[in-house]
Amino acid sequence: xxxxxxxxxxxxxxxxxxxxxxxxxxxxxxxxxxxxxxxxxxxxxxxxxxxxxxxxxxxxxxxxxxxxxxxxxxxxxxxxxxxxxxxxxxxxxxxxxxxxxxxxxxxxxxxxxxxxxxxxxxxxxxxxxxxxxxxxxxxxxxxxxxxxxxxxxxxxxxxxxxxxxxxxxxxxxxxxxxxxxxxxxxxxxxxxxxxxxxxxxxxxxxxxxxxxxxxxxxxxxxxxxxxxxxxxxxxxxxxxxxxxxxxxxxxxxxxxxxxxxxxxxxxxxxxxxx
Amino acid sequence: xxxxxxxxxxxxxxxxxxxxxxxxxxxxxxxxxxxxxxxxxxxxxxxxxxxxxxxxxxxxxxxxxxxxxxxxxxxxxxxxxxxxxxxxxxxxxxxxxxxxxxxxxxxxxxxxxxxxxxxxxxxxxxxxxxxxxxxxxxxxxxxxxxxxxxxxxxxxxxxxxxxxxxxxxxxxxxxxxxxxxxxxxxxxxxxxxxxxxxxxxxxxxxxxxxxxxxxxxxxxxxxxxxxxxxxxxxxxxxxxxxxxxxxxxxxxxxxxxxxxxxxxxxxxxxxxxxxxxxxxxxxxxxxxxxxxxxxxxxxxxxxxxxxxxxxxxxxxxxxx
Numbered sequence: 001x002x003x004x005x006x007x008x009x010x011x012x013x014x015x016x017x018x019x020x021x022x023x024x025x026x027x028x029x030x031x032x033x034x035x036x037x038x039x040x041x042x043x044x045x046x047x048x049x050x051x052x053x054x055x056x057x058x059x060x061x062x063x064x065x066x067x068x069x070x071x072x073x074x075x076x077x078x079x080x081x082x083x084x085x086x087x088x089x090x091x092x093x094x095x096x097x098x099x100x101x102x103x104x105x106x107x108x109x110x111x112x113x114x115x116x117x118x119x120x121x122x123x124x125x126x127x128x129x130x131x132x133x134x135x136x137x138x139x140x141x142x143x144x145x146x147x148x149x150x151x152x153x154x155x156x157x158x159x160x161x162x163x164x165x166x167x168x169x170x171x172x173x174x175x176x177x178x179x180x181x182x183x184x185x186x187x188x189x190x191x192x193x194x195x196x197x198x199x200x201x202x203x204x205x206x207x208x209x210x211x212x213x214x215x216x217x218x219x220x221x222x223x224x225x226x227x228x229x230x231x232x233x234x235x236x237x238x239x240x241x242x243x244x245x246x247x248x249x250x251x252x253x254x255x256x257x258x259x260x261x262x263x264x265x266x267x268x269x270x271x272x273x274x
Numbered sequence: 275x276x277x278x279x280x281x282x283x284x285x286x287x288x289x290x291x292x293x294x295x296x297x298x299x300x301x302x303x304x305x306x307x308x309x310x311x312x313x314x315x316x317x318x319x320x321x322x323x324x325x326x327x328x329x330x331x332x333x334x335x336x337x338x339x340x341x342x343x344x345x346x347x348x349x350x351x352x353x354x355x356x357x358x359x360x361x362x363x364x365x366x367x368x369x370x371x372x373x374x375x376x377x378x379x380x381x382x383x384x385x386x387x388x389x390x391x392x393x394x395x396x397x398x399x400x401x402x403x404x405x406x407x408x409x410x411x412x413x414x415x416x417x418x419x420x421x422x423x424x425x426x427x428x429x430x431x432x433x434x435x436x437x438x439x440x441x442x443x444x445x446x447x448x449x450x451x452x453x454x455x456x457x458x459x460x461x462x463x464x465x466x467x468x469x470x471x472x473x474x475x476x477x478x479x480x481x482x483x484x485x486x487x488x489x490x491x492x493x494x495x496x497x498x499x500x501x502x503x504x505x506x507x508x509x510x511x512x513x514x515x516x517x518x519x520x521x522x523x524x525x526x527x528x529x530x531x532x533x534x535x536x537x538x539x540x541x542x543x544x545x546x547x548x549x550x551x552x553x554x555x556x557x558x559x560x561x562x563x564x565x566x567x568x569x570x571x572x573x574x575x576x577x578x579x580x581x582x583x584x585x586x587x588x589x590x591x592x593x594x
Contacts, residue, residue, distance in 0.1 A: 008310045008311075009310050009311065010310075010311050010550070010551065048548070048549050049548075052524065052548060052549060054340075054548065055340060055345065055544075055547045055548050056547060056548060056549065077340075093549070093551075095310075095311050095550070219335075219336075220336065220338050220339070220340065221338075222338050222345065222347065222547050223301070223303075223307070223546065223547045224547070225303075225307045225308065225311070225550075226303060226307045227301065227302055227303030227307040227308060227546070228300060228301060228303075228338075228347070228349070228547070229300075229323070229332065229337070229349050229352050230337045230338035230347055230349060231335075231337070231338070232332065232335060232337065232352070233335070243354075244362075245329065245354030245355075245358050245362070246329040246354055246355055246357075246358050247329060247331070248328070248329045248330050248331040255331070256331070257331055257332055257352060262307075
């Protein structure tokens with residue numbers, strides 16, 4: 001994966017725009033030039049709820065261009081509800097950019113991005129980077145229902161070939177992104193972000209067809225900066241992302257626990273032991 | 275006019291700290307993780323994540339659940355073991371602009387003594403915290419801290435290995451925390467950390483399963499603050515050694531509660547996950563608070579609310 005950034009710091013940003021792009025899905029655009037400049041595809045921030053009454057929450061950086069960085073998220077709990085109530089002009093402190101993002105420098109020319117639900121927030125920068133490098137990019141984008149396929153047109157405008165799926169069949173193929181992928185010509189590489197069951201399904205496909213896949217994992221974070229070890233994933237000790245320290249002596253096991261926030265959130269599917 | 279800033283320096287046994295704020299074990303990594311977001315030179319000391327004799331993989335996921343006004347965790351003491359730690363990690367702590375306190379966990383009295391001796395022998399380590407109260411390991415982890423005589427045995431064994439200050443971290447999951455505190459003091463502890471997390475559990479009602487991989491966990495954050503304040507109050511009346519108060523401290527007001535209950539210093543843990551600027555903010559506000567009241571040092575307020583239960587309340591203002 002791309003190497004750890006050393007540009008992380010506290011950014012005091014200001015909200016430029018808040019828009020409900022679908023029921024319960026909010027786009028928060030921030031005036032954050034340094035963050036926008038430092039963020040690489042697949043990285044995230046810890047957003048500090050201004051009330052100070054809840055832990056910071058991890059959100060992918062959706063757009064990063066010029067002075068603008070944005071967050072796209074589902075309103076699912078107290079913390080995201082508070083963030084969704086911010087108005088233009090309000091301040092929002094974020095820590096970031098954090099984590100190791102997607103490795104977009106790989107040689108593959110024909111790639112697929114698989115995004116499930118709000119996982120789309122992690123892949124816009126990735127798509128832009130891959131397209132700029134002249135690759136063919138197919139976006140398999142799935143959601144529960146038509147309205148939740150937010151901002152799909154934007155990916156098409158950028159040059160992605162769009163394959164849409166919905167769980168209820170209201171738009172695109174009736175089914176899951178992995179169903180759509182299974183009946184398409186295999187790509188040379190996969191980039192994916194979405195709910196864990198979907199990522200497991202992507203990992204199975206990648207394994208069966210021998211396609212290398214980079215998965216951005218979702219998890220509940222404590223600190224988000226690597227301090228608390230609350231968000232680990234079992235990984236083969238042979239992985240370059242495995243923490244370098246000794247393994248507990250469990251017979252026959254080559255597994256170590258890597259932090260999703262620090263060593264990840266993007267991992268090679270074939271190195272996960274989940 | 276010359277403004278004389280109040281002194282925020284504290285002593286925990288022979289350990290001298292420029293600020294009364296410790297960063298709680300397991301919540302601050304080794305400090306390096308937070309260096310981009312916080313000024314570590316404004317921190318009293320970092321208490322490192324606990325280290326054990328052998329490497330530990332830690333508990334299975336999920337390890338964290340956010341709960342009302344707090345967080346449940348069950349990490350399970352994931353760490354590389356003392357050998358690797360001494361060889362690859364400890365030398366880095368020399369670069370920290372604040373004191374660094376090691377933390378030791380174990381599964382036998384001998385474990386504690388062995389790891390404590392090797393860790394305390396290093397110059398980078400200013401003091402050692404004995405974690406006799408981790409609630410998240412399969413056996414014995416917390417047993418030591420729940421039994422006064424076992425706590426005494428661990429502290430005596432560790433005491434025999436080093437002259438560096440020893441802080442003993444107490445569990446709130448006991449009937450009488452003062453009995454454990456007295457035994458730790460008698461066995462040679464220089465200070466007590468009060469309290470570790472409170473045992474708790476959360477259940478996923480959709481899946482009909484516990485939310486934590488370890489089933490049970492330790493609760494931290496503002497939810498446990500009143501429990502912690504009472505524990506500090508009680509322990510302060512039971513022992514003479516200094517207390518590091520901890521449990522859900524997020525603001526100056528929270529910190530003052532602990533100082534007034536009798537804590538000589540405070541430790542900030544989960545609040546760093548809310549906002550890593552909190553420790554520095556509390557120190558700045560504490561400085562202003564003391565200055566405003568013409569108090570020369572923090573020591574002037576320690577234990578000032580620790581009145582005996584029998585003292586009748588003095589009512590202010592009108593009654594009735």
